[in-house]
Amino acid sequence: MGMTMTQKILAAHAGLTTVKAGQLINADLDIVLGNDITTPVAINEFNKAGFDGVFHKEKIAIVLDHFVPNKDIKSATQSKQCREFANKYDILNFFDVGQMGIEHALLPEKGIVTAGDCVIGADSHTCTYGALGAFSTGVGSTDMAAGMATGKAWFKVPAAIKFELTGKFGPMVSGKDLILHIIGMIGVDGALYRSMEFTGPGVANLTMDDRLCICNMAIEAGAKNGIFPVDEVTRSYMKGRGSRTPVEYAADPDAEYEKTYTIDLSTLVPTVSWPHLPENTHPASEGADIAIDQVVIGSCTNGRLEDMEAAYNILNGKKVAKGVRAIIIPGTMEVYKECILRGWTTAFIDAGCIVSTPTCGPCLGGYMGVLADGERCVSTTNRNFVGRMGHTGSEVYLASPATAAASAITGHITDPRTV
Numbered sequence: 001m002g003m004t005m006t007q008k009i010l011a012a013h014a015g016l017t018t019v020k021a022g023q024l025i026n027a028d029l030d031i032v033l034g035n036d037i038t039t040p041v042a043i044n045e046f047n048k049a050g051f052d053g054v055f056h057k058e059k060i061a062i063v064l065d066h067f068v069p070n071k072d073i074k075s076a077t078q079s080k081q082c083r084e085f086a087n088k089y090d091i092l093n094f095f096d097v098g099q100m101g102i103e104h105a106l107l108p109e110k111g112i113v114t115a116g117d118c119v120i121g122a123d124s125h126t127c128t129y130g131a132l133g134a135f136s137t138g139v140g141s142t143d144m145a146a147g148m149a150t151g152k153a154w155f156k157v158p159a160a161i162k163f164e165l166t167g168k169f170g171p172m173v174s175g176k177d178l179i180l181h182i183i184g185m186i187g188v189d190g191a192l193y194r195s196m197e198f199t200g201p202g203v204a205n206l207t208m209d210d211r212l213c214i215c216n217m218a219i220e221a222g223a224k225n226g227i228f229p230v231d232e233v234t235r236s237y238m239k240g241r242g243s244r245t246p247v248e249y250a251a252d253p254d255a256e257y258e259k260t261y262t263i264d265l266s267t268l269v270p271t272v273s274w275p276h277l278p279e280n281t282h283p284a285s286e287g288a289d290i291a292i293d294q295v296v297i298g299s300c301t302n303g304r305l306e307d308m309e310a311a312y313n314i315l316n317g318k319k320v321a322k323g324v325r326a327i328i329i330p331g332t333m334e335v336y337k338e339c340i341l342r343g344w345t346t347a348f349i350d351a352g353c354i355v356s357t358p359t360c361g362p363c364l365g366g367y368m369g370v371l372a373d374g375e376r377c378v379s380t381t382n383r384n385f386v387g388r389m390g391h392t393g394s395e396v397y398l399a400s401p402a403t404a405a406a407s408a409i410t411g412h413i414t415d416p417r418t419v
Helices: 005-013 039-048 073-088 103-110 124-132 141-150 175-186 201-205 208-221 232-238 305-315 333-341 344-351 401-410
Strands: 024-028 031-035 060-063 093-095 118-121 135-138 152-156 159-166 194-199 225-227 259-264 271-273 281-283 294-297 325-328 353-355 376-379 395-398
Touching: 005 024, 005 118, 005 135, 005 194, 005 225, 031 039, 031 103, 031 141, 039 073, 039 141, 060 073, 060 103, 073 093, 103 124, 103 208, 103 333, 118 124, 118 141, 124 135, 124 208, 124 225, 124 232, 135 225, 141 152, 159 201, 175 208, 175 259, 175 271, 175 281, 194 208, 208 225, 208 232, 208 305, 294 305, 294 401, 305 325, 305 333, 305 344, 305 401, 325 344, 333 344, 344 353, 376 401
Parallel strands: 031 060, 031 118, 060 093, 118 135, 159 194, 159 259, 194 225, 294 325, 294 376, 325 353, 376 395
Antiparallel strands: 024 152, 271 281, 271 395
């Protein structure tokens, strides 16, 4: 029996000719990632274990993004610990105020991750990099500590689910709508510890920003990772980024998949996840009676340039509804700068939005938009659990940037095709 794309990458990094689902392997790592919340815990474990060096100063990335610029004394202390560790071990891929971005938007942009890589990160949305044809997955801070010291990690090889994509999106439909549709279809545990492998002729019609968004939310279906084949879209994106040579893998024709789903992209509509699970999906057109207090456009899911453009195309020349707070957070400093150069930032402000420096901020109820009891938010983030963005009595509705921007204008959940 042949191997899936994920299994081929894991086999190569374990020095094996073949692996199968359920097999335990010890694999070499190309990148070990942490942020300002998880890295301090990893540093404590690193020191407790008696490690006195990192395996490779260029293969560790530490991105301060959750509470940066620091929001309080605790976050300042955590960031200081990260800075001291990065300086002590000369970590080259260290990103702080002025250079940082939201980690899963920043690493692809900088070319730190490339096709064929094996990546772990002490953040559950590390699965984002499957969009580049890499195996990437989230781990705990203890695994991050061991990875920084040894350059290796243990994995159980995942079984796979295939998503065969056909057709192309209609107007105002994007990768966010596709992944919400999939999670609504299979549930939040529908791909539990599985590799979600996307293939089919429809893949060619997805932009890199679509793919990054889709893989980012693979974890919301319980998946170990999500992954796309390397094609011309991938190669064009990677060209000129980073110094390492991409390695392309492809699934064998006889690779084994537990399930196969076929999805015609042309049939999808703007989709929203109602509280309090990402699987609770509805067409955006059903939300006209749901008044909102806040909109957030950003995060590691939807803070990229195409996301900003989708918001601009709807907000430009219009006004945010009275009583709605609209918060826009570009994913990286490069995206932020491009928004300024293109005049989008001015349009956002004229519409009544605020524009923030890159940060995870409100996504995890951190800062820059925490919700009070009874408040509702349409957000382009990735989770809408009880209390995720603030008070346990608040509600989060997950949506695409287009849907979020349209909802900001009307003051209720709105299909962007009607604005």
